[in-house]
Amino acid sequence: MEVYLIYYHYYQYFFIFNFQFIYNIRNTLQQSFIYSFIFIYQNIFFIILIQFFIKFILYINYQFYQIFSSFFPQLIKYQYLNSSNKIGLIGAPNIGSGLGKCINLSNLILILNCNNIGDEGSSGLGSGLGKCTNLSNLTLNLQNNNIGAIGALGLGSGLGKCTNLSNLILNLDHNNIGDEGVSGLFSGLRQCINLSNIELYFCNNNIGEIGALGIGSGLGKYTNLSNLTLNLYNNNIGGIGASGLGYNIGKCTNLSELKLNVLKNNIGEIGSSGIGSGLVNCINLQNLTLFFYCKEININQQFKVKCLKSKRLVVLNINYW
Structure with missing residues (x-):
């Protein structure tokens, strides 16, 4: 002052x-x-x-x-919406540090889009949130914040300490976490074994097939997962990445609702078929929404995907662009 x-x-x-x-x-x-x-x-x-x-x-x-x-040491629920306010790499760790002292916090909505927090800010924020061990519901929006692989790794490391998390919404659209970053993120998040509802938004993050395999490997660990939304729009996971992703999601046998967006990922026929083959193993799946790029799937592959419809599957939406 x-x-x-x-x-x-x-x-x-x-x-x-x-x-x-x-x-x-x-x-x-x-x-x-x-x-x-x-x-x-x-x-x-x-x-x-x-x-x-x-x-x-x-x-x-x-x-x-x-x-x-x-x-507010007894704070249980906190909601903070703050977009485009130049919080930066100094402000984000301060937010995390403050929230980390709220030991009884169980519900948190934090939206910090377009604040240029970078790797240092993301890691600092994750470190602070990792101290909120009673956190069960978290919505974290970090779109367009210049976060790279190091920041994603730091964020995942912190969130991995929130072992009581059951509901997670994480939006990292329009950053640059890449294969290394998304794999590092899940190396921490896989510790949150109680997650039952997950929404992940990774649009425009330069994620390739290795990153897709890392995502799939992480998701396959969540045996209690019932609802999953995964948006990978405009990355480059390819056919191998898409197949591996489908295979690992198939391990989530308790999954009842799935929304999967793989538009603009060059998955081709191999990828679409691999996704279909993997999802067949989700025997409790009731609601399925898929987003494909029409040029990547021929008529035969479309029918293969539609064959996923079973006695348990109530709603099937396949969107072609």
Whole structure:
């Protein structure tokens, strides 16, 4: 706080001095020039004031997360929606640190889209959330935050300590976690064996076949999983990745509802057939929604996918684009 007060007073005295200087030489300068000079200084002064207030607000915002937990140690449910506010790599760990002190927190909705938190911010946030050991329901939106492999690994490592999680919604659309990042994420998340409802959004993340296999391997560990939404739009998992994904999802025998989006992934006929073969093993599946790219599947493959319809399958939606 003192830094900002000093910053303000420095410019205040700077402008007082310069206006006094102008006043002293008023007899030697043209009146029009004086007015122009004053006008310019006024504009500069207001710009600096605006910058000061922006920095002051951000400073208060960061400090809030450091102290708010001490006022709410018994907090059970917290919802915070904050998009595009330049929280950055410093603010995100502060949020995590504050939330980590809320030891009774069980329900959390945290939306930090478009804040450029990066790898450091994501890891710091995950570290803080990992201290919320009673967390059972988590919605975490981190779209478009310049998160890479290291950030995804750190986030997964932290969330993996939340072993009481039963419902998870994680949105990492429009980052760049890649194969290494998504595999690292699941290396931590696979510790959350009590998960029954999962929604994962990994659109535009440069995920290839190795990453798809990592996702599948992680999901296959959740024996209690009943509802799964997985959006991999516009990656490059290919036929092998899609087949491996389908095979591992097939291990989730308690799965009753599945939404799977593999549009723009170059899965081809091999991938679509592999997904179909794997999902046959989900014997309790009742609701199935698939998103395929029509150019990747010929008529025969479409029929193979439709053959998944069984006595238990009540709703089957296959969307072609």
